[in-house]
Amino acid sequence: MSIVALSFTLIFVMITMLASVWQKVGLEKEIAIGTIRSAIQLLLVGYVLQYIFNTKNPLLLLLIISIMILVASYNASKRAKGITGIVWRIFVSIALTELLMMALVLGLGIVEVSPRYIIPISGMTIGNAMVVAGLFLNRMKEEVQSSRPEIETLLALGATAKQAVHSQLKKAVKSSMIPTIDSMKTVGIVQLPGMMTGMIIAGADPVEAVKYQILIVFAFTSSAAITAITLSLLSYKSWFTADLRVKEI
Template sequence: MSLTAVAFTLLFVAITIFVSMRQKLGLERDIIVGTIRAAVQLLAVGLVLQAIFRTTHPLLLVPIIVIMVAIASWHAARRGKGLRGIGLRIGIAIASTEAMIMLLLLGMHIIQSTPQYIISISGMTIGNAMVVAGLYLNHMRRDVESSRGEIVTLLALGASAKQAIQLGIKRAVKASLIPTIDGMKTVGIVQLPGMMTGMIIAGADPLQAVRYQMLIVFAFTSSAAVTSIILSLLSYKLWFTPSLQLRRWEKEE
């Protein structure tokens, strides 16, 4: 794609700004800032990846993956304001998921141990895990608040923290997995995923693109479940004080 063609894609941004102005949504500034940030970030990532893909030592990729996990954890932790230590637990959950996926893919020789494959799939895996962690915290927060009376009653009857909040955990885990499972059910019929579409546009054989997309879809489903379950096991105590009282937290803006 030429730079001229890329420049013409700004027409889509202009249409969005026009709609916002027409409907008086007040989103013009956010759209412009988001557009600039997206362009700068993507160009920066492109330059970094260009340099990374030239390296031949897999261990040099570890710091990059650690940074990706740290940023994803920080972003997802914003959904858990008031829960001290939630960022660390999200980081452990995402890192564990990433390690599991990479060990399986590399150990079974499903992908090659090159930066091109490792960074690309790691980015998608970590990003998916970040979204799932955020969804889990959102649903868990709402469930705990709506079930506060039930949880307090169970605690008063002698239940442990895990027993009192177990139903809420199950509901939050299930809710956090619904988008991933629904996406898996409709992939290829309702939507053509970005990776598959990109490969086809780049000239790859459609069946080869489908195989890689199947890999990503199945890995996403596994990573979503593992992330949500690990996070639930590591974080359920954070909803309580040391004296087993439900915490109060900051309301989202």
């Protein structure tokens, strides 16, 4: 794609900004900032990936994946402000998910051991895990606050912290996984996923593109479960004070 053709894509941004002005939504500034940031970030990532692909340095590969997990953890943690140590708990959950996914994908020889494959697949896995973590925390916060009397009653009767919020944890885990499962049910019918579409546009054989997309869909489902369950096990105590009272969040 030429620079001139790429510049024409700003028409989509202009349409969005005009719609915001027309409806007086007031999102023009955010749209402009988001447009500039996304363009700069993606261009920088493109040059960084080009360098990594050429050098094939495993330390650089590990560094970029670690940064991706850290940024994802920080972003997801915004859903649970006031919960001490939630960032590292999310980081461990996403890192474990990424480790298991890569161990299976590379160990079974599903994809080639190359940064060209590892980074894109890791990015999609980490991104999906980030969304799942955010959804889990958001739902858990709502469940804990709405069920405060029930939780405190269970604690008063001698229940442990985990027993007191067991029902809320199950609901939060289930809620965080629903979008991934719904997407899995409709993929290829309602939507054509980005990875498959990108490969086809780039000239890849459609059947080959579909094979890689199936890999991603199945990996997403597994990563959603691993992230949600791991985060629930690591974070359930965080919703209580040291003397087992429900935190005000």
